[in-house]
Amino acid sequence: MDIVVKNLTKTYGPQKAVDDISFIVRTGEVLGFLGPNGAGKTTTMKAITTYLIPNQGNVWVGDSSIYEDAEEIKRHIGYLPESNPLYEDMPVIDYLRYVAELQGIDKSKIKSSILNMVDLCGLEGEKHKTISELSKGYKQRVGLAQALIHDPDVLILDEPTAGLDPNQIVEIRELIKKIGKEKTVILSSHILAEVEATCDRILIINDGKIVADGTAEELRKKAQGKEILKIIIEDADRNLAFDQLQQLDTVDVVDLIQGDDQAFEVQSKKDQSSKRAIFKLCVEKGWTLTEMCPVETRLEDIFRELTMN
Amino acid sequence: MKQIWIITKRELNSFFDSLMAYIMIITFLGFSGFFTWIYGADVFFIKQASLQAFFGIAYWTLFFFIPAITMRLFAEENRAGTIELLLTRPVNDWQVILGKFLATLMLIIISLILTLPYYFTVSSIGSVDHGAVWTGYLGLILISGAYISIGLFTSSISKNQIVAYLLALLIGIFFQIIFEMLAGGMTGFSSEVLSYLSVSNHFESISRGVIDSRDLIFFLSIMFLGLILTEANLLRRRYV
Structure with missing residues (x-):
């Protein structure tokens, strides 16, 4: 019914x-x-x-x-x-x-x-x-x-x-x-x-x-629109890695994550994904990519954004 | 009809589970027995084989007891919120109201049936006006119906049982005695109207053995009015 x-x-x-x-x-x-x-x-x-x-x-x-x-x-x-x-x-x-x-x-x-x-x-x-x-x-x-x-x-x-x-x-x-x-x-x-x-x-x-x-998926997409990745690169110079990441075509913004000098937060340009490019970059430079995970906008954040004036 | 009976059954069970029914029956029998047989203008004092003494005392005990039984019926459902669940089941407001009305009326009738030994005793002492006894019982049932519907109405107003009880007494006392007193101090049309509104006048004529349509209409219209107002209260809640 x-x-x-x-x-x-x-x-x-x-x-x-x-x-x-x-x-x-x-x-x-x-x-x-x-x-x-x-x-x-x-x-x-x-x-x-x-x-x-x-x-x-x-x-x-x-x-x-x-x-x-x-x-x-x-x-x-x-x-x-x-x-x-x-x-x-x-x-x-x-x-x-x-x-x-x-x-x-x-x-x-x-x-x-x-x-x-x-x-x-x-x-x-x-x-x-x-x-x-x-x-x-x-x-x-x-x-x-x-x-x-x-x-x-x-x-x-x-x-x-x-x-x-x-x-x-x-x-x-x-x-x-x-x-x-x-x-x-x-x-x-x-x-x-x-x-x-x-x-x-x-x-x-x-x-x-x-x-x-x-659906939860649809709400997320609507709320964020851009891909955000958290990556950890070991065996690399931090500043160099930062510059190189920033120069990738698909990348919009790179942030350093406080408290962990090997971790970065990479935000891609709209409707683009940087996962492959990051991986290739690491292989090229001989860096060790130990972690790469998408940062999902949590439902809590969507909820707060929509219901707080 | 089936829905009404299901609700009646639950309410009756709840009276007996919560001791309310036993307290009602014991006190009612205690009071009416004491004043019918032992004390005051009892059967032996007036030296007549009649139940007038019993009807006189039952008239007052019912007045005080009925609001105590009805006060819970809606006030408790309003307080606990169970009224919401009840009214979202396949029943309408009238079935709920009539179910509760009938349960209370049946409890009163059970109490009255338990006083039938008084009647048998009196009729073995002397010659009793049997007609007057049966119409007297009918009168008590009609009075009960009227006070139950007033009690249901005041219970539907409030979430607080005490408020429901006192309000029912307040409304009841007008019919019970005040209208009659006021009528005594007046003349003409207003006196007639007030004495028509007095329960005791109607009860007196019924318990003498005379069933007049005027009396029946009086009791039935109080019942009807009380139940209509109860229904209005249930409906009002859903618009607020």
Whole structure:
């Protein structure tokens, strides 16, 4: 099921939380939603789940609009809100049964789908405990289990790995990747590495507006445009090497890296690569090239550049 | 209908899991039993085989207890944020409201059923006006419905259960006694309107065995109004 968000605007008093944003998420796509706190991520997600009614614009999930067919949308959505609200006084298994019943799962399949979720989310040892007794990580798993129990076509996950330990984070990421192959997933996160690891596409939102949209690769290319290499040349005179590098046709700027007198940072001219030329130069001069690696613009840098004014 | 029942079932379970139900039942039976049989204008004092003493005390105990049961229903969901998850499941606002309403009403009806031994006892002592007893119970159920819907409304306003409780009492006390007192001090049309708004007038006539459509309409419209306002509150949240 595709999600189509069109001209969505939501204001809280005088403040525009979401300002006229539009995007489409296709089936089988995992969309990572990035943005600083208060950028409008959660508001957008709440609008997709039909919980918030926007001031302007529309959202379609499949063929259903949030205005006309909210009930139909709700049937196909699995939602994990940011604060992961749960009925703390209920035992895990009772809560999952309640959710399963409300989601309209067939009576004969309720038991198997609960067991399936307990298994998938690693709740075997905790299933008879009251939710309030669980640690934060286990509560988060229960939150995921309630979102997944009815095998929804669309998953909206607001910070799904908050509060999990590193092992669990890896598990959950793999789970999302696996699920994401057949479903439409939107997830928000502050952890950029996580978004990079799980998402096919990244949407960066700031002050209620979309500031970047594309794969991690595309965003990088857009942000840097030029090739940057870090190289280490041994057995060479530093100044000579510097001059020679600077004279290569493809090289734009050479920098000395402080603290290491054999290391250089070489920035190529636009759309050109200097790797081969550097290697040839070293062979010619009899220098030993011990390291050459491309310096990638980190997602963090892109994020900061786009969201800091 | 199925969705309503699922929610009702959960709320009822939650009453019994959290001891709320037991406290309600024990205190209700304790109070009403004490004043029906042991103390004050009890059955032996008035020397009549009637349940008027019980209805009089139940009228007040329900008034204080119902807000204590309903205060949690929405306030807690608002505080914990579970209302968001609930309303993004395939249920509409009305199913949620009616589910919670029915759960509370069923808890009250269970408490009332447990007082039926009073009726059997009294009817073995002397000749009872059976009709008046059954309409008396019906009256208590109608009053409960009205106060539950007021309680649901105040619970939907707030995240704080205490605020919900006190507000429900505040609104309830007008219907319970203040309108009647005001009506006594006035004459003409305003007096008539105020005494029509008084729960005790309607309850009195019902518990005497007379079921008038005026009384039924009164209770049903309070219930309806309370639930409509609750729905408006749920809806308002989604526009803010």
